Amino acid sequence: xxxxxxxxxxxxxxxxxxxxxxxxxxxxxxxxxxxxxxxxxxxxxxxxxxxxxxxxxxxxxxxxxxxxxxxxxxxxx
Amino acid sequence: xxxxxxxxxxxxxxxxxxxxxxxxxxxxxxxxxxxxxxxxxxxxxxxxxxxxxxxxxxxxxxxxxxxxxxxxxxxxxxxxxxxxxxxxxxxxxxxxxxxxxxxxxxxxxxxxxxxxxxxxxxxxxxxxxxxxxxxxxxxxxxxxxxxxxxxxxxxxxxxxxxxxxxxxxxxxxxxxxxxxxxxxxxxxxxxxxxxxxxxxxxxxxxxxxxxxxxxxxxxxxxxxxxxxxxxxxxxxxxxxxxxxxxxxxxxxxxxxxxxxxxxxxxxxxxxxxxxxxxxxxxxxxxxxxxxxxxxxxxxxxxxxxxxxxxxxxxxxxxxxxxxxxxxxxxxxxxxxxxxxxxxxxxxxxxxxxxxxxxxxxxxxxxxxxxxxxxxxxxxxxxxxxxxxxxxxxxxxxxxxxxxxxxxxxxxxxxxxxxxxxxxxxxxxxxxxxxxxxxxxxxxxxxxxxxxxxxxxxxxxxxxxxxxxxxxxxxxxxxxxxxxxxxxxxxxxxxxxxxxxxxxxxxxxxxxxxxxxxxxxxxxxxxxxxxxxxxxxxxxxxxxxxxxxxxxxxxxxxxxxxxxxxxxxxxxxxxxxxxxxxxxxxxxxxxxxxxxxxxxxxxxxxxxxxxxxxxxxxxxxxxxxxxxxxxxxxxxxxxxxxxxxxxxxxxxxxxxxxxxxxxxxxxxxxxxxxxxxxxxxxxxxxxxxxxxxxxxxxxxxxxxxxxxxxxxxxxxxxxxxxxxxxxxxxxxxxxxxxxxxxxxxxxxxxxxxxxxxxxxxxxxxxxxxxxxxxxxxxxxxxxxxxxxxxxxxxxxxxxxxxxxxxxxxxxx
Numbered sequence: 069x070x071x072x073x074x075x076x077x078x079x080x081x082x083x084x085x086x087x088x089x090x091x092x093x094x095x096x097x098x099x100x101x102x103x104x105x106x107x108x109x110x111x112x113x114x115x116x117x118x119x120x121x122x123x124x125x126x127x128x129x130x131x132x133x134x135x136x137x138x139x140x141x142x143x144x145x
Numbered sequence: 146x147x148x149x150x151x152x153x154x155x156x157x158x159x160x161x162x163x164x165x166x167x168x169x170x171x172x173x174x175x176x177x178x179x180x181x182x183x184x185x186x187x188x189x190x191x192x193x194x195x196x197x198x199x200x201x202x203x204x205x206x207x208x209x210x211x212x213x214x215x216x217x218x219x220x221x222x223x224x225x226x227x228x229x230x231x232x233x234x235x236x237x238x239x240x241x242x243x244x245x246x247x248x249x250x251x252x253x254x255x256x257x258x259x260x261x262x263x264x265x266x267x268x269x270x271x272x273x274x275x276x277x278x279x280x281x282x283x284x285x286x287x288x289x290x291x292x293x294x295x296x297x298x299x300x301x302x303x304x305x306x307x308x309x310x311x312x313x314x315x316x317x318x319x320x321x322x323x324x325x326x327x328x329x330x331x332x333x334x335x336x337x338x339x340x341x342x343x344x345x346x347x348x349x350x351x352x353x354x355x356x357x358x359x360x361x362x363x364x365x366x367x368x369x370x371x372x373x374x375x376x377x378x379x380x381x382x383x384x385x386x387x388x389x390x391x392x393x394x395x396x397x398x399x400x401x402x403x404x405x406x407x408x409x410x411x412x413x414x415x416x417x418x419x420x421x422x423x424x425x426x427x428x429x430x431x432x433x434x435x436x437x438x439x440x441x442x443x444x445x446x447x448x449x450x451x452x453x454x455x456x457x458x459x460x461x462x463x464x465x466x467x468x469x470x471x472x473x474x475x476x477x478x479x480x481x482x483x484x485x486x487x488x489x490x491x492x493x494x495x496x497x498x499x500x501x502x503x504x505x506x507x508x509x510x511x512x513x514x515x516x517x518x519x520x521x522x523x524x525x526x527x528x529x530x531x532x533x534x535x536x537x538x539x540x541x542x543x544x545x546x547x548x549x550x551x552x553x554x555x556x557x558x559x560x561x562x563x564x565x566x567x568x569x570x571x572x573x574x575x576x577x578x579x580x581x582x583x584x585x586x587x588x589x590x591x592x593x594x595x596x597x598x599x600x601x602x603x604x605x606x607x608x609x610x611x612x613x614x615x616x617x618x619x620x621x622x623x624x625x626x627x628x629x630x631x632x633x634x635x636x637x638x639x640x641x642x643x644x645x646x647x648x649x650x651x652x653x654x655x656x657x658x659x660x661x662x663x664x665x666x667x668x669x670x671x672x673x674x675x676x677x678x679x680x681x682x683x684x685x686x687x688x689x690x691x692x693x694x695x696x697x698x699x700x701x702x703x704x705x706x707x708x709x710x711x712x713x714x715x716x717x718x719x720x721x722x723x724x725x726x727x728x729x730x731x732x733x734x735x736x737x738x739x740x741x742x743x744x745x746x747x748x749x750x751x752x753x754x755x756x757x758x759x760x761x762x763x764x765x766x767x768x769x770x771x772x773x774x775x776x777x778x779x780x781x782x783x784x785x786x787x788x789x790x791x792x793x794x795x796x797x798x799x800x801x802x803x804x805x806x807x808x809x810x811x812x813x814x815x816x817x818x819x820x821x822x823x824x825x826x827x828x829x830x831x832x833x834x835x836x837x838x839x840x841x842x843x844x845x846x847x848x849x850x851x852x853x854x855x856x857x858x859x860x861x862x863x864x865x866x867x868x869x870x871x872x873x874x875x876x877x878x879x880x881x882x883x884x885x886x887x888x889x890x891x892x893x894x895x896x897x898x899x900x901x902x903x904x905x906x907x908x909x910x911x912x913x914x915x916x917x918x919x920x921x922x923x924x925x926x927x928x929x930x931x932x933x934x935x936x937x938x939x940x941x942x943x944x945x946x947x948x949x950x951x952x953x954x955x956x
Contacts, residue, residue, distance in 0.1 A: 089374050089409055091230055092652045097413035098226040099654060100265045105417075114449045115545035118554075120657060125295075125434070126262045127443075127657035129541045131548070134654060 070142055072135035073119070075109045081140035082106055092134055100124040101138060168332040169217040169249050170209070171241055173273055174257030175266050176223035177534075177658035179285050182667060183257055183315035184220040187325070194678070195219075197245065200926075202233045204240070211325040216332070219251065225265075227272040228369060228412075229377040231580055241276050242363055252332040253279045255324075260290035260297055260312070261659065263428060264420050271416045274308070274337040275365055281331050283324055284312040289659065294431035301427035307338030316664060341419040346404040347371075347411055350397045357393070361386060370394055371401075372412050439534075439659045446538050456542050459535070460561060463526045467565040468596060471518035478518075479863055482511035495765035500699055501692070509691030512843055513684040516568050516916060520679050521672045523562050523569040527576070528671035530558075532663035536576065537655055544653060550635035551642030553577070553653050556586040560634065563593035567917045568683075571924055572675060579651035585641045587924060588934055591917045592634040594627045594909060597844045600862035601908050602626050604848055607874030608882055609901035619870050622902075629909040633941070679920070686919035691842045697813040698839060698850075704758040705810075713753060720746050760807035764800055771796045797858070805856035813839055814854070827907065827943070828900035828950040830887060837907065842915045844908055848878075855881040899953030903946040911942035 069084055083105045086093045100123055101107070110127065111120040118131040174180040185192075188207025195204045205220040221237040229235040236245065243250025256273050258266040273280050284299055303310035309327045313320045343351075355367035361382065362370065369378045371394060383391050398408045406414075446452050486503040493499040530536045536558070544554030555577045563570030570590045577583040602623055611619040723746060726739035774796060778789040808814055809832075817835025824834040832854050840847035845862040852860025857878045865873045873879060885895045912918065918931040925931070 086410070089407070091375065091649060092654070094228060094374065094376075094409045095225075095652045095654050097409055098228065098268060099656075100268070100413075100417060102410075102413045102417045111443065111447045113447065113541050113545060114453050115542075117545045117548070118541060118653060120443075120447060120541065124262070124264045125293075125430075126265060127439075128654065129537070129544075129657050130652075130654045131544065134652060 069139050072107070072109075072121070072138035072140050073132040075140070075142065077109050077112060079145065080106060080108045080143045082143055084139045084141055087137045087139065093137060096130075096134070096138065099128060106143070107138075107140070166333075167215060167217060167249075168252045168329075169219065170328055170332065171251035171254045171278075172218060172220045172257065173237065173241070173254055173269065174223060175225055175259065175269060175656075177656060178223070178257050178259040178266065179315045180220065180223055180257050182664065183283065183285065183313070184218065185666070185670065186315055186318050186321055188218050197236060200232045200236055202236055204236065209325065211329050214329065216328070217249070219248075224269065226269060227276075228373045228409075230373070230375075231377055233580060235377045235381075238366075238369075241273075241278060242365060244363075251278055253281055253328055253334075255281050255283060255328060257283050257285055257315075260284045260287045261293055261295060263290075263295075263297065263424060264417065267420045267423070268416050270306070271341045271419060274306075274340050275368065277336060277363070277365065279331045279334050280308045280337050281324075281327050282306065282308055282310045283315075284310055285315050287312045288314055288317075289661075293437060294429075294435060296429040298427040302423065305339075305423045305427065341416045343415045344404075344406040344411065346401060347406050347415075350401055354394070354397055358382075358390070371397060372408055374398070374409060437659070442660050443538070443657070446535070447541060452538075452542060456539060459530075459539075460558075463523070463558075464561060464565060466526065467519045467523050467562060467569065471522055471565075474518040475515050476863055478511060478515050479861075482507055482514075483861075490765075495759075495762045497699065497702070497761075500761055501695065504699070505692040505695035506688070508695070509688035509842075512691055512916065513680065513687045516566065516679065517676050519566050520569045520572065521676045523565075523573060524675035525668060525672045527558070527573055528668040529663045531576070532661070532667055534658045534660040537657050540655060541657065550638040552582055552585060552638055553579070553651070555655075556582060559586050559590060560593060563590040563595065564630075566595050566597070567591040567593065567914070568679070568920050569675075571917065571920045572679065574924065581642070581646040581648055582651055584925065584930065585638050585646050587921055588641060588930065588937075589634040589638045591912050591914065591921075591934060591938065592630045592637060592910065594630040595844075595914075597914065598626070598908055600845045600848045600865040602905055603868075603870060604851075604865050604873045604876075604879060604882075605901040605905055607868075607870040607872070607876075608879035609896055609898055611870050611874055622905075626905055626909050629906065629945075633910065637937075637941075678923075682923040683916065683919035686922065687842070687916050690915035690919075694813070694839060694842050697816070698808055698811045699761075700812055701810070702760045702807065704760055704763065706757065709753065709758045712758060713750065716746060716750050716753070720750065760803065764803055764807070767796060767800045767803065771800065798856075801856045801858040804858060805854050808850075808853050809835075826950070827903045827946045828895075828897070828954070829904065830885075830895045832885075833895070833900075833904060837904075837911075837913065840908075840913045842913075844911075844913050847908065847913070851882070852878050855885065857881055897954075899950045902953055903950035906949045907942045907946035909942075910938060910945050912938035 070081070072081070075081060083101055083103050085103050086096055086101065105123060107121050107123045109119055110122050112118075113120075113129075118129050119135055120127055120129045121135075122128075172180060172184055184205060184207065187209045188205075192205055192207040195206050197204075202222045204222065207218040207220070209216045209218050219240065221240065222233070224234065224237060227238050229238050239245045240248055241251055241254055254273050254276065256270040258270060270280070270282055282303075284297065284302075287297070290297065297312070299310045299312050309331060311320065311324045311327050313324055315321075351364075351368045351371055354371055355362065355364050358367055358370075362378075366378050369376065370382060373379060379391065379394060401408055401411065446455055486507050489503050489507070490499060493502070527536070530539065539558060540554030542554065543557035547554050547556050547560075556574070558576070559570045559573040561570075562573050567590045570593070571587050574583050574586045574590070577586060606619050606622050610622050720743060723739055723743040726743075727736045730736040730739060771793065774789065774793050778786065778793065781789055814835055817838055818831045820834050820838070821829075821831035824831070824837070829837075832851075835854060836847045836850040839850040848862045848865055849860050852858060855878060860876075860878050865876070868876065882896050883894070887893055887895055912935050918935060921931040921934055922928060
């Protein structure tokens with residue numbers, strides 16, 4: 069299983085689980101990153117961090133360290 | 146576009162009520178859903194800002210009138226969830242639950258939902274359904290949703306949710322009457338019929354927890370206590386009722402984990418699962434997401450090269466506008482203030498009251514008003530950037546850079562603005578949600594080199610660094626002074642985040658909203674609000690500090706007795722001569738004139754014998770005489786011009802010396818002498834120390850104070866800035882500074898290059914700016930943080946100046 073920060077721009081994946089129960093994970097849940105949901109990496113900031121992803125019809129930006137807490141299965145493009 | 150559908154839920158007729166109770170509506174919604182626009186549309190101009198002790202968020206309050214009835218509207222801070230993690234986030238929850246002291250429990254909660262982003266927006270609504278208050282859902286931005294091919298059957302959604310759902314377009318004010326009608330009918334009526342179904346195991350634990358804590362918590366908070374690991378409900382309860390509650394909650398969470406519904410996942414599963422159910426069938430989405438304008442714009446604006454370029458261009462524009470765009474207006478305000486002060490001084494008799502008005506109050510008011518152009522311009526830009534959706538992109542682009550000093554991308558614009566002026570910069574930190582990040586940004590923002598430091602840099606570089614050195618040295622020194630802030634601020638931020646403001650790294654997780662055209666009304670309103678808020682909350686403090694420093698430099702104003710005695714002797718002598726005139730006078734005219742003069746003089750003598758001589762009265766008299774001489778010079782023939790000029794110069798010198806003496810013996814002057822041992826290691830004499838003390842209200846004041854205590858009269862910091870290095874370096878004040886020597890060692894000049902550098906470094910790092918402190922006080926709602934800022938910056942400035950002087954003297 070991969071984590072979200074390992075994805076390239078344009079790759080789509082399905083969320084498997086979030087690691088931990090801290091504030092960050094609570095926030096990710098609230099923002100709709102629930103297991104089974106499809107997400108796509110749509111961009112990376114010029115300095116290499118953070119990422120921009122698309123989930124549930126909207127766009128979200130999160131740092132690589134935060135994305136590493138999201139375990140995903142990469143879907144074939 | 147199709148006409149908007151009728152209200153979806155059949156509403157019962159309004160209940161008959163005897164006394165018309167004032168009903169309250171609370172407005173709840175995610176950020177970026179047009180909440181402010183809707184609030185403004187409903188409340189019109191009838192709004193005010195409310196604060197609560199211990200929190201930094203504000204709630205806006207307004208009134209809405211519908212069918213002859215007045216409703217109170219409360220606009221809660223935008224949020225994605227009611228899971229409060231801090232006192233700031235708890236405000237909305239407490240208010241809706243009726244636990245906020247002094248606030249009525251709302252009779253209806255209006256949740257605003259972005260139709261183009263329905264699922265995530267409904268998450269908050271599903272939480273609102275559990276608050277025990279009637280709920281109305283407003284479905285905003287249906288036009289945007291329709292453009293994306295999203296169609297929502299509001300009637301069906303309303304049936305499934307069990308509360309009224311009203312489609313609206315807040316920016317176009319569409320269907321607001323229907324929304325108002327629905328609110329009026331729902332307020333105080335039936336509670337929501339449905340809620341997101343949680344697993345049975347969770348309901349059991351929540352119920353038993355609530356049974357134990359019934360006296361302390363409403364049911365909603367008992368659920369939150371269970372769900373929010375480390376949340377504010379848990380913190381507050383443990384603080385009030387002891388740690389044993391934590392153990393109980395943790396045991397319950399463990400049982401839930403074993404029952405396969407672990408916290409916090411259980412909530413997201415339950416709510417988003419229900420939301421899927423609700424929307425399936427009544428929300429039509431295109432099978433493939435169409436490419437939107439936001440996609441196209443983002444491809445450019447977050448691009449590695451073009452995105453960076455556009456970002457730099459926008460930042461340059463913002464910076465340039467506050468830095469130079471505001472300057473003409475600020476100069477105009479300064480000139481207007483000076484003009485008014487001169488007129489007042491002409492009209493009113495000299496004395497404490499006049500001086501208080503012109504040098505205290507008017508200076509103070511000027512010092513407050515002078516910030517308005519910068520604040521209003523910056524907030525205009527911020528409102529545009531935020532409203533069009535670029536703010537999030539700016540934070541996205543800059544996050545990595547700012548993360549190096551423990552902050553986030555959201556701190557970038559406040560820090561950049563602080564290079565022009567820390568006051569609007571600190572106000573701009575409101576975009577940072579995390580309290581610790583926001584505080585860290587506020588505390589280091591004043592370190593950025595602002596435009597008020599320019600006059601002292603220009604004067605000292607012009608007078609001491611530039612002469613006799615290659616042309617580039619002045620520029621490099623200036624650059625070095627500016628760099629001090631850029632280097633020190635991130636270091637201090639990092640240190641603060643590792644010590645005082647240590648804590649869990651806040652989640653950066655940030656929505657990237659859709660781009661849209663900013664609404665002129667929203668932008669103008671933000672500009673007006675920010676200016677007004679600054680005037681009202683910071684203005685009085687700035688004014689007070691100006692008046693305090695004025696008093697310290699005004700009193701005591703009595704001239705020393707020895708001088709008074711000498712003057713009296715002179716006057717008695719003159720009087721004696723005048724009294725002789727009538728005996729020798731030839732004409733009646735001359736005789737009468739002499740008698741009148743003698744009369745006036747003896748009155749003056751009586752007055753001086755009674756009251757002594759006052760500096761300001763004395764200065765005023767000399768200035769009037771000077772004006773007479775100048776008048777005379779105007780009409781005088783050419784050959785007398787030179788000699789008259791001599792007299793005028795002599796008078797001017799006399800006035801300047803008198804002013805200097807007055808200020809040097811004032812309370813502040815004595816304080817300067819008292820602290821000389823402390824500033825001596827920095828290479829300063831007491832006069833510099835006094836000027837530094839006097840600049841507490843604002844750094845640029847130091848130039849004016851130096852001018853007065855070095856007998857050069859009033860020196861305007863605006864003029865120094867206009868003149869540049871060369872002009873300032875050749876000004877009379879610069880020459881006086883170059884020539885000044887130590888009181889106890891007249892062979893040596895006070896100002897050497899190390900002394901000048903040490904003074905500049907001190908002003909680069911110190912917080913001699915009452916306005917900054919007043920704004921920090923206003924933004925943090927406590928005296929602790931402005932005091933902390935003042936102390937740490939002064940210590941830093943002292944150490945910096947000490948090192949520069951000592952090392953500089955060795956070289």
